[in-house]
Amino acid sequence: MPNVIVYRRDLLPLSETFILQQILNLRSWKATLIGRSILKDTLNTDAIASQILAEPKTLVHNIAKRLGLLERFSQKNNIQILAKYKPNIIHAHFGIDALEIAPLARAAGLPLAVTLHGYDINIYSDWWERGCGGTGMLTYPARLRKLSAENWVQFIAISHAIKTRAIEQGIPENKIVVAHIGVDCNTFSVSSVPMTARRTILFVG
Numbered sequence: 001m002p003n004v005i006v007y008r009r010d011l012l013p014l015s016e017t018f019i020l021q022q023i024l025n026l027r028s029w030k031a032t033l034i035g036r037s038i039l040k041d042t043l044n045t046d047a048i049a050s051q052i053l054a055e056p057k058t059l060v061h062n063i064a065k066r067l068g069l070l071e072r073f074s075q076k077n078n079i080q081i082l083a084k085y086k087p088n089i090i091h092a093h094f095g096i097d098a099l100e101i102a103p104l105a106r107a108a109g110l111p112l113a114v115t116l117h118g119y120d121i122n123i124y125s126d127w128w129e130r131g132c133g134g135t136g137m138l139t140y141p142a143r144l145r146k147l148s149a150e151n152w153v154q155f156i157a158i159s160h161a162i163k164t165r166a167i168e169q170g171i172p173e174n175k176i177v178v179a180h181i182g183v184d185c186n187t188f189s190v191s192s193v194p195m196t197a198r199r200t201i202l203f204v205g
Contacts (some may be wrong), residue, residue: 002088004029005110007101011050012043019093023048024183032085036100051085053078053104075107082108089113095120095144097139102147111133114147115156115179121166122140145170 006023008016011033020043023031033050054077082104090105091113092098098114125141126131133140142166147153148171155176157163163176191198 001028001030003086004030004031005082005085005087005090006035007034007035007090007092007097008094009036009097009100011038011052012045013039014041014043016093017043020045020048021184022181025184032087034082049085053081053083061160075104078104079108082110091115093117098153099140099143099147100155101172102150105152106150111152112150112153113154113156115158116166116176117158118161120160121157121162121169121171125169148172151161 006019009020012020012035015204017093023033024047033045033048034053035050036053038052038144075076087108087110090101092101095114095116098112102112123133128137128140131138142162148155153175155166156179157166157170157176157181158181160178163173163178166176167173
């Protein structure tokens, strides 16, 4: 059975059940969840093999991280961590996380699949370039476009709208496939509360 490393920087936000369920429902692949930190309030991932990568703490690395230049530094320790799982591919959720793990994928000689979910591709380039996402993300759009040119990188869009937006952002159309995130309908049921008795919740985002 082939092995996939699923990368998400922080393991694992309570809102990201879609990542957890996708891993749990793999049938033809063995998955290992890898990140750089474990959140205080997190999803229960006990049913999945997981690993925290070595995170350099030196001043030089911290400066490089803020400038988005961390890929220039050695990934030797983390390559050894990956090697014990014998991965065939790395799957990164969100474009931002893909840029973080791409240097390691390159150094390890592994193909990289990147799932684009929404904010990571829908936000206009000039928002990042004005520094609204922080100084370390000023060049995010340009670095994502550069990554998309690599022959060992492929993108997955969760909808045709996301694919269209990715193309508008400069990612080649032939590097993007659409794969909708599935929902287990057996975990949901129609409410027995009549419409007239239901409360209304308004969400503005």
